[in-house]
Amino acid sequence: MKGKAIEAVGYIRVSTEDQVQNGISLDSQRAKIEAWATANDASLIGFFEDAGISGSRTENREGLVRALSLTCERKAIMVVYSLSRLSRSTRDTIMLAEKLGKAGADLVSLSERIDTTSAAGKMVFRLLAVLNEFERDQISERTATALRHKKQQHRAYSPTPYGYDRVGDTLVVNDRETEVLKRIEASRIQGLSLRRIADALNENGILAKNGGIWYPSAVRSVLLTAERR
Incomplete structure (x- = not known):
């Protein structure tokens, strides 16, 4: 990731339960993202947060919406402490990563050490996408079987x-x-x-x-x- 100026956007989120049980405070997440920026000579052009908000729905999180907008606009790197801070849903996480990719932006998750600026990071996300599709197809098959059974009866x-x-x-x-x-x-x-x-x-x-x-x-x-x- 060396060799050119890097622009990054930090995004942090915490719910009350997370903070109490896991101690992943907003300040702790911010400090780790800032440390990553320093280590990679990256300029943090924005920092957004959602405090005390569940990760289940993207559209309800103003901080995430603004972070995505800026990252895509500047073709920057969105940096999160972990994928769970981005979303609790694997499907939503993949959709967000795809949105960044289409805009020419990237994603870095510190806990999982995922970095889509690298070939290995992209591969990990492709694997996640395949596993997510497999899980979705299995659910659809089970649901279709149950519905057919009820319809027959x-x-x-x-x-x-x-x-x-x-x-x-x-x-x-x-x-x-x-x-x-x-x-x-x-x-x-x-x-x-x-x-x-x-x-x-x-x-x-x-x-x-x-x-x-x-x-x-x-x-x-x-x-x-x-x-x-």
């Missing part, structure tokens, strides 16, 4: 999937929701983000299955359920 799925209504212990097609589902699938094929699809549904007064507003996670769930049927 004319039993309703639980919870009731979008596009259907529950009548006793049987599912019947909901024509209105089926049309909405087709619209969601078409929007996704066109490349719209889950957030944009959710916003469009809300703007048009289309309610989610529970009668509330749409969130990106609800759109993802509907699409995944549709794929498995």
